[in-house]
Amino acid sequence: MDRKIVILTEGHSNPHTAKTGCCVIRYRGDEVLAVIDSTQEGKPVSSCLGVGEDLLFISSLSQAPQANTLLIGIAPPGGKVPESWRPIILEAIEKGMNVVSGLHDFISDDTEFADAASQQEVELIDVRKNNMTEIARRPGFREDCFRIHTVGHDCSVGKMVTSVEITNGLKDRGVDAQFLPTGQTGIMIEGIGYPMDRVIADFISGATEKLVLEQQHHDVLVIEGQGSIVHPSYSAVTLGILHGSFPHALVLCYEVLRDTITGLEHMNIPPLTKIRELNEMMGGVFQPCPVIAVSMNGRRVSAEEAEEEKRRVEGELGLPVCDVFRDGREKLVDVVDQFRLDWLKKKQDG
Amino acid sequence: MDRKIVILTEGHSNPHTAKTGCCVIRYRGDEVLAVIDSTQEGKPVSSCLGVGEDLLFISSLSQAPQANTLLIGIAPPGGKVPESWRPIILEAIEKGMNVVSGLHDFISDDTEFADAASQQEVELIDVRKNNMTEIARRPGFREDCFRIHTVGHDCSVGKMVTSVEITNGLKDRGVDAQFLPTGQTGIMIEGIGYPMDRVIADFISGATEKLVLEQQHHDVLVIEGQGSIVHPSYSAVTLGILHGSFPHALVLCYEVLRDTITGLEHMNIPPLTKIRELNEMMGGVFQPCPVIAVSMNGRRVSAEEAEEEKRRVEGELGLPVCDVFRDGREKLVDVVDQFRLDWLKKKQDG
Numbered sequence: 236m237d238r239k240i241v242i243l244t245e246g247h248s249n250p251h252t253a254k255t256g257c258c259v260i261r262y263r264g265d266e267v268l269a270v271i272d273s274t275q276e277g278k279p280v281s282s283c284l285g286v287g288e289d290l291l292f293i294s295s296l297s298q299a300p301q302a303n304t305l306l307i308g309i310a311p312p313g314g315k316v317p318e319s320w321r322p323i324i325l326e327a328i329e330k331g332m333n334v335v336s337g338l339h340d341f342i343s344d345d346t347e348f349a350d351a352a353s354q355q356e357v358e359l360i361d362v363r364k365n366n367m368t369e370i371a372r373r374p375g376f377r378e379d380c381f382r383i384h385t386v387g388h389d390c391s392v393g394k395m396v397t398s399v400e401i402t403n404g405l406k407d408r409g410v411d412a413q414f415l416p417t418g419q420t421g422i423m424i425e426g427i428g429y430p431m432d433r434v435i436a437d438f439i440s441g442a443t444e445k446l447v448l449e450q451q452h453h454d455v456l457v458i459e460g461q462g463s464i465v466h467p468s469y470s471a472v473t474l475g476i477l478h479g480s481f482p483h484a485l486v487l488c489y490e491v492l493r494d495t496i497t498g499l500e501h502m503n504i505p506p507l508t509k510i511r512e513l514n515e516m517m518g519g520v521f522q523p524c525p526v527i528a529v530s531m532n533g534r535r536v537s538a539e540e541a542e543e544e545k546r547r548v549e550g551e552l553g554l555p556v557c558d559v560f561r562d563g564r565e566k567l568v569d570v571v572d573q574f575r576l577d578w579l580k581k582k583q584d585g
Numbered sequence: 586m587d588r589k590i591v592i593l594t595e596g597h598s599n600p601h602t603a604k605t606g607c608c609v610i611r612y613r614g615d616e617v618l619a620v621i622d623s624t625q626e627g628k629p630v631s632s633c634l635g636v637g638e639d640l641l642f643i644s645s646l647s648q649a650p651q652a653n654t655l656l657i658g659i660a661p662p663g664g665k666v667p668e669s670w671r672p673i674i675l676e677a678i679e680k681g682m683n684v685v686s687g688l689h690d691f692i693s694d695d696t697e698f699a700d701a702a703s704q705q706e707v708e709l710i711d712v713r714k715n716n717m718t719e720i721a722r723r724p725g726f727r728e729d730c731f732r733i734h735t736v737g738h739d740c741s742v743g744k745m746v747t748s749v750e751i752t753n754g755l756k757d758r759g760v761d762a763q764f765l766p767t768g769q770t771g772i773m774i775e776g777i778g779y780p781m782d783r784v785i786a787d788f789i790s791g792a793t794e795k796l797v798l799e800q801q802h803h804d805v806l807v808i809e810g811q812g813s814i815v816h817p818s819y820s821a822v823t824l825g826i827l828h829g830s831f832p833h834a835l836v837l838c839y840e841v842l843r844d845t846i847t848g849l850e851h852m853n854i855p856p857l858t859k860i861r862e863l864n865e866m867m868g869g870v871f872q873p874c875p876v877i878a879v880s881m882n883g884r885r886v887s888a889e890e891a892e893e894e895k896r897r898v899e900g901e902l903g904l905p906v907c908d909v910f911r912d913g914r915e916k917l918v919d920v921v922d923q924f925r926l927d928w929l930k931k932k933q934d935g
Contacts, residue, residue: 371818433787437783439786440820464867471822478817502723509870516863521817
């Protein structure tokens with residue numbers, strides 16, 4: 236059954252809080268019918284979310300009668316379902332729609348939702364629910380499969396978007412590349428992946444390794460990073476994915492003017508040079524793991540400021556810097572593809 | 586009710602696999618009546634485990650009729666209950682004993698065990714079971730509370746023992762110190778702590794921070810480390826505890842002749858200088874976090890070899906090295922106490 240999705244962002248229709256909704260619209264827009272936010276009814280979705288030119292905000296599910304899936308479009312820290320959304324979720328279930336959620340708080344564990352879903356024979360899909368108990372063993376990585384990993388200086392700076400863009404750019408060139416999602420939004424888009432922040436701590440690297448082993452028939456794996464190696468709340472998830480995916484190279488993602496740590500605004504983010512150094516050292520314990528490019532998110536600055544920032548960072552780090560939204564992805568894809576070809580050649584030359 | 590413990594190590598009575606049993610005997614020996622291993626019946630426990638001079642191996646629970654608690658004394662990777670132990674656990678429940686387990690595989694989730702326990706009204710205590718959903722926020726750490734953290738070059742090299750010995754040594758000097766367990770064995774010994782490797786990945790640092798905040802009325806917190814920052818399977822847990830506890834100083838624990846990574850014997854452990862550098866860099870992102878001493882586990886070498894190794898490492902790292910079993914703990918406690926006093930003085934001098 237094809238998904239016909241209504242995205243729920245009620246009262247939270249901004250690109251940051253509704254990151255999940257935005258990314259589903261960006262990469263699976265053909266499956267999306269509308270976005271529910273009664274406070275924005277009738278407006279184009281793009282006016283609030285920056286994506287979804289052809290979509291409108293609606294105030295009620297009755298305005299999208301063909302929809303068969305309600306997708307919860309936000310991922311707040313802590314992951315609770317806002318109380319005011321309960322009637323909308325229940326209405327969707329009553330209408331026979333499946334409900335997809337990436338929250339930590341599982342909708343399928345909620346008795347009221349679960350009972351209603353069972354009566355209506357619809358599915359409650361908790362993307363973060365998992366039962367991973369694999370331990371990373373570093374066995375049998377395919378020698379010729381190139382693994383590239385996106386890391387960041389903070390949460391929500393564009394690691395997933397960068398990963399998808401690199402993958403799609405490589406595919407456009409005929410390279411057999413696969414995006415490996417490690418978070419709820421990527422999983423909703425790609426249909427594979429594991430929610431690494433929801434895995435039991437002992438098994439994060441194991442879950443990442445399992446994902447790599449399952450997909451390494453592809454020639455390139457682009458592994459989505461999470462959080463940041465210096466984020467005091469989430470660095471464990473970041474490192475688990477870095478060590479579990481054992482990448483050959485990194486792309487460093489950052490947002491211009493993002494100075495303080497998400498959720499811990501009393502703390503400053505260390506400079507990019509430090510973020511690069513720590514990622515290269517921690518990723519490079521057992522094989523070289525250089526940062527080969529920077530993916531810059533310039534949404535908070537003007538085109539002119541972005542250009543200036545780009546030159547500054549290129550000078551400071553000695554690396555190519557690319558803003559995939561403003562410049563397109565080709566500069567980034569060039570760097571990754573060339574590095575991979577050199578890497579392959581070096582291997583063949585032995 | 587006082588615990589009168591029989592420890593189960595059936596078929597696995599060696600110090601490595603039965604680490605949990607050994608540590609409970611070492612630090613809660615007054616509560617232990619006997620150790621069950623029918624393959625060693627009648628022998629002194631110390632002949633196999635190196636601790637428990639006054640204890641004997643027994644082959645059946647009937648040989649320790651006063652016991653009220655069966656404690657599972659091993660912690661295998663993967664954490665499954667060996668099939669051959671099921672009858673012993675069931676017999677304990679039938680006799681009205683509580684059962685304490687640190688395995689990943691929860692005994693309280695096992696229908697046969699749970700039904701029997703419910704009939705007999707005994708408790709099945711899964712030390713790793715938890716429901717942590719705290720996110721680390723770095724709020725309100727008490728300024729004058731000194732936090733010291735044990736890190737290691739691998740799993741099972743003596744981080745817990747080192748933490749307990751430092752704590753007890755400080756207490757002997759009248760310092761208000763508290764050991765903070767982060768793993769199942771420490772929790773069984775100390776009665777507080779959280780099983781960080783079993784916490785959902787997003788909440789490891791939050792669980793560690795919660796433990797610190799709950800105990801920071803003490804003047805010194807000695808936080809047990811887990812795994813190793815370079816261990817490809819478990820480094821996420823290691824870093825989550827390092828960032829969640831935000832320590833002022835580290836003690837680096839290692840075992841002489843341990844060259845390969847536990848569970849990944851095809852991989853070599855990087856040199857101590859590298860382990861030290863990575864821990865200091867990752868622990869020191871937001872405040873200095875020096876390694877101030879080395880705790881050496883010399884169980885595999887002679888006294889003479891241990892002395893030579895100690896001199897070599899002292900020279901190489903420029904740090905005091907102490908083998909708490911051979912030398913006693915005072916050298917280590919001296920270093921920690923002096924560093925803490927200097928740290929306090931520096932703070933007071935402002």
